[in-house]
Amino acid sequence: MAKRASIARRTIATPVILCVILLGLALLALWTGSKPFNQTIIEIFLRVILVVGLYIFVGNSGVISFGHIGFTCLGAYAAAWLTIPPMMKGISMPGLPDWLMQTQLPYWAAAGLAALFAAVFAAIFGRILMRLSGIAASIATFAMLAMIITIYSNWESVTAATSSVIGIPIVRTIWPYLIGAVLTVFVAWGHAISRSGLALRAARDEPTAAAASGVDIACERLIAFTLSGGVMGLGGALFAHSIGVVTPDTFYLGLTFTTLSMLVVGGMGSLSGAVLGVVILSSLIQVLRWLEKGVQIGDSTLAIPNGLQEIALGVVMILILVFRPAGIMGNSELHWPLARAEEPGHGDT
Amino acid sequence: MTRRGIWTIALSTTALCASAGWAQDDKIIVGFATAESGFMQAYDKPAQDAAMIRIGEINAAGGLLGQQIEVVTADTKTDRAEGAKAGLTVVDAGADLVVVSCDYDFGSPAALAAESSGKVSFFLCAESIKAGIQGVGPNSFSASVLAAVQGATMAEWAYNKKGARNFYRLLDTWTEYNKGICDGFDYMLPKLADAKLVGEDTFKNEDASIAAQITRIKSLPAEPDAIMLCTMMPGAVSAIKQIRAAGINAMILNGSGVDGSYWLSAVPDLSNFYVPVQGSIYGDDPNPDVTAFNGKYKEATGGDPSTQYVYPGYVMIDVWAKAVERAGTTETAAVVAELEKMKDEPTLFGPRTFTNEIHHQNRARYLIVETNAGKPAVVDEWTISEPIPVADLMK
């Protein structure tokens, strides 16, 4: 036990630094007082939750999962079911069971329940899928995502199918999202330094040796899968509250690849990489969008042609990966410059 | 090209200046939170260009309430989250009217942003019942006609004018728009004495092959009189191609989504094909002012209107400006009240009615365009006998 506490003390710097960065962004939003910019920062926090959720599983186990956004979808719809006024639910989703129809909870309670809902499904799916390894597991998770989206896109009475689900209370203040992001970072850190996280990373690096040392790989993966599923569910619920409408196709390939790219570009095996990947790529996207809108320099307006933003983003991502194939942070974490001591499980691999 | 370039620069500069932050009470500002890039751009831009033509006309005639209308824009990039931001941006810039994307799913985030700021929002050409009170709030309207009206119009017209009795229903499950068309068809069919539904099937817009669905049609005892095809681009072309290639020559009835001649080269010599439109882009509209408008559109943008979805943009600014004139102010509650008083208000593309129950058209005059040997032309005009009740639309 003393060992665990000392690991915690040595690595606590990482999540704290990351949370300070996030807090800085939130304060920036408050200082500019601009509603669209506020919305941009909310988006960044949401992506942090999703990408860190991905990291919990993908980073620690080395298995690339294409299906995690399915849990985001589950969480978003669960939040919708729990927070939309009963009368509106009756019209658009008449097939819901009575007790669900009558429920209307405050958004933070709904978010918690949504995370739980997603975690339960992650446990069920995970039980089936965790036996697989490598690319077979990746494809299986993709098939799971596709199944979830197909079912949600067609089960009219319960999810309103491809119809937008409306009436979700919109939350435009920045604090709930900041709290969600901070919570996620600490949960990820806690899992990473826990026994299960260490065992999982051992299995990622040397599956044979880990198995020979008594690590139950499938079990450890299942724990990470469930935890990350819950976090994705939380992200989904908060996403629903940031926009006010949900449709199944929001949670498909586009979001999958956006979050995976941010994770890989930031550094797949590192929590700091996950957060920094989001922050850096999101800032890049914003800068490119401002350039597209046109920047006033003196008397003239400098603007890049419309549509160039996405192309530039793709090119930059490729360039980052060319020069740093393991991502911006690689496998290392952010820590205080003074604390150079060896950190088990967090050193450069 | 140059004109568009100048417009873009002018609008961007205006947007930048306007987004300096403070709302202007002594100016009338129309905010466009629409897609200037991404795949919705192909649908938003034409309608927006038409809206700009109307704004230009009003400004040339002395402006609205004596003031010139100014325009601010924000790009939604065909992304919902970005759409919410775009809505917030134009509201911050002082917009009195927030115009949002042509599709409910993509326009609603911006519309919701406008609604929560107490501004009037108008969907450029959304045809879902949700684009209005039911899906956004009491200050939201749509400039186009409900998809259900298209399905109902085609069913009634084919029954009355073409003697169609046996109908087959083929639904593309991709979007709400498609389902809306078929919902209207389902509503109308029981009202037509001895009209029968001989079969139905579904497909997905992205399916490269609908062979199985076609086999089902071909295995019916007799070819149906009419096939109600509830679909839209791009999958519509493939579906129509395959239906005709299989030797099924029955009437094909559609929604307005397949209007336009730009795709006809893919199905050469198409015949027996019917589309409802609000106005004709082919130069043969019974109202000569529409053809004149087509000319103006060509002059302003460099090309003819490619589909009838250009027209709702014009109608939108038209009715909003009238409501503002009658209310004497741009204040939301007054404008909404004036809009809700409009009953069969004449516009260039047919009468428009808004009530406090529905801010959309559940009944409209449609022109029926028949494509014969690959050439589309207006052959008839039809308005459904009664408006579709809101309860049936919301099911």
Added chain:
Amino acid sequence: MAGLLQTLFDALSLGSLYALGALGIALIFGVMRLVNFAHGDVISFSVFALLWPSIDAVAVVFAGNLPWFLLVPFTLTMGAGLAVASELLVFRRFRRANPATMMIASFALGFVIRYFLLMLFSSRPKSISLLPALSQPVEVFGARIPLLQVIIIGATLLILVGLTSFLKRTRYGLEMRAAAENFTMARMLGVRANRVIMGAFALSGALAAAIGLILAAQTGTADIQMGGAVMLMAFIATVIGGLGSLPGAVLAGFLLGAASVVMQVVLPAEARVFRDAFVYGAVIVVLIWRPQGLLSARGTKERV
């Protein structure tokens, strides 16, 4: 009887499409262990290469008007060209990288290609009339089948036979198979890595172009996202078939196509919209039952 035959042909033609796609992906995966997410965009690019860049609603066809014996090689060359260019510019730098990095790089590349096409052509799908004579139906044992379907099935079989003999009988093919089995060893034995990889990309690009032609002829539309649906299924088929195994990829492609068509025919009307859910469920079952794929290639089985 005619209905059954019809269904059989439908299944075969959809399966051929997926099989061709799976082959394209399996070729590159075999030599580089790279899942090429840009493949779908190579498909779209090959079709758009037939049109003159314009954002008007009507497509300005320039190469699409060529007679078929010029059109087909032209398209295949464009597809192969783009694939080789992507290898030279992008993938060459990632030879040593881990799978995740390569995947994301290929996805970013596909992203760039797609938005480049969007900028040139706008998002409105363009209609093209490609080889219209192929849409005419032919009578085969009482079933009316579009000539195009027959050609697809025939062309796929020809390509498969051609590719198999190329791989088994020519030296180049031998080098490719060796590289697919064990890249390092093959290099040590004198196989020129760059040549083999470029060849694999060229072949894969040509296959993508072939799929593009088929889709364009079948649907009459050129749409930026047209390659996406096929590519997803091809990706799944490659894995189910057994990574690195070309026959496995083809077999799995046919099976997936058959499954999709059979579901469409057999399911009752209310369940038909869930057709894809059943197909994906079947995929998961297959993966659990045989994680290494239906026909695993030699040398890809994990030793421990």
